[in-house]
Amino acid sequence: MQINRREFSCLAALGVGAQLLPSVSLVAEDRRIGYCIVGLGRISMQHFMPAVKMSSKSKVTALVSGHRDKAERMAAEYGVPSGSIYNYENYDEIRKNPGIDAVYIALPNSMHADYAIRAAKAGKHVLCEKPMATSVEQCRAMIQACESACRKLMIAYRCQYEPTHSRAVQLLQEGKLGSIQSIESAFGFLIAPNEWRLDKKLSGGGPLVDVGIYCLNASRYLAGEEPAQVTGLSCVVDKDGRFAQVEETLSWTMRFPGGALASCTCTYGSPMRGYFRVRGSRGTMTVDPAFNYDKLHLLMQLEDGETQEVAPDDPDPRQFLREADHMADCILQNKEPKTPGREGLRDVELIERIYRSCEKRSA
């Protein structure tokens, strides 16, 4: 009997794989996971693809773009055969391409669900950029589609694969800070006019879904539990036409069941380097910058004088390499990703609750 790795993963998930494991594992060790890059924008071309190029577990085997010229340039750079260049019309033909194990979806947010579901139906695993989608319903449909097709679904929360964030979580779990009282976090940038992010049909929201989601996701893994209450306020300061559809700045607060509060701010109206700070009964831990592609820095200062600094030598695009390789490991070893579909769903559920809270108090 011959089965390929993807078929094995599915069988394993169905509980029939154990007896097949040795032979398949040997096959798996022989080759890298093939990624089809869906959407050739900044994050794909400047970060994810260069990361995969460095990988011993992953490779770029196909591209999807509306710009053939750009796709051909990238194909030449990454050794992708021209027959593995797709556009948004013939995307579903990826089904026939055995070199594609997984898709990496880096499209405008409102397109995530459709392209993820079609990938699953084509028998491909899905690594999807955050925010997972622009509604809870879309997230649920994505999870359902990947489960039905027995494909992995991972949301590209790169910070959860990054050593500074992992160390922060570890220090908190060890109780170094004592009882956690509060988390402060902010992230934002000054947006140019005409960005697709300002078009609500494409983005699904403003800075909250784009950069605030880093503060939101970090607050959840730093607190180690799910928020029970949320409340927020949003605003538009600059009446220059950029913010006709989405908020410019948004601040929200969450309370966790254990009592800790998280107070977060995101913006498209200010160059706001992303950071977070955790306050505990024994001291403070600050990660600043926290959400950059590299040069992250952690400083823990305890009342008893103990300090700890973490500043890993982890240059860009190492965060993307860790993320791509984690997905590859999950496919090869039939493991659940650390950031599966339901992790993305939880953030989208909270984003909807935060927006509802803001609407109640709209000016």
Next chain:
Amino acid sequence: MQINRREFSCLAALGVGAQLLPSVSLVAEDRRIGYCIVGLGRISMQHFMPAVKMSSKSKVTALVSGHRDKAERMAAEYGVPSGSIYNYENYDEIRKNPGIDAVYIALPNSMHADYAIRAAKAGKHVLCEKPMATSVEQCRAMIQACESACRKLMIAYRCQYEPTHSRAVQLLQEGKLGSIQSIESAFGFLIAPNEWRLDKKLSGGGPLVDVGIYCLNASRYLAGEEPAQVTGLSCVVDKDGRFAQVEETLSWTMRFPGGALASCTCTYGSPMRGYFRVRGSRGTMTVDPAFNYDKLHLLMQLEDGETQEVAPDDPDPRQFLREADHMADCILQNKEPKTPGREGLRDVELIERIYRSCEKRSA
């Protein structure tokens, strides 16, 4: 005709002082404002009184304390005659003491209103610690009493007399940061059991009224306008009995009419050095520490590379000296204090709104 300075202030307020000004000013230059210190605690003994000792405009002329021994020790140190030592029973006799121009009220919060009103009725000006009082009604009664008695009422917002904060406000007013998007601020400390601050009858509230008020007051003068919306969440993390009556940690957000948001956190559960950060379209300004008694530090970083640092050599108790002398100037020159009763009232109004918002979402 002979009138003393206090009587002159009152006449001036009633519009009849102008013709008397020259002779009275000459008298005023000859002597310092006499302060009666009401409450001998840490802030009086370690900060305010040492500051007044350095002053050329103010002096300590009387003391009010429930501890005669302590009062006599302080009286000896400050050259206060033993006949000018009062207790809480004979406090109203300050009326007969011509050496007292003003009282400095540094009592538990719930006693501010009573002692301020009785001071005004005794013909004394009032410098009162923050929070002004524990209810809006008390604040209004204090303002009314001082107006009726034609006495000055100033709330001891020391940071509004401090050069780093003044420079921050000036930079914002000059538009250096561009359009202001948001303000983040936090302040807190780890409280010991049995502090009067944990007794709601004395304090009127938890960290919000004690340390959060610094973030609240700063947000208002940094934004340069009054908040239109507020929303908050409070919590108790440590179930060790300290927080039976007041919150342990509280985060709140305010939106100003121009659109800017302020996101603040205060706590009694973590050693949280007070800071604020203002985000504008052109860059960021951070004052950290912001609310300490000295060694404040301002750093403004603009996108165009311009930076500005302010770190005045203004050792403790200079903030208190500036505050005491401002009050003295207002009395001597019959001016309205920069932080009059209605400034304290506004914060207490907002504190009540923030608590109501938290109660709506209590766990």
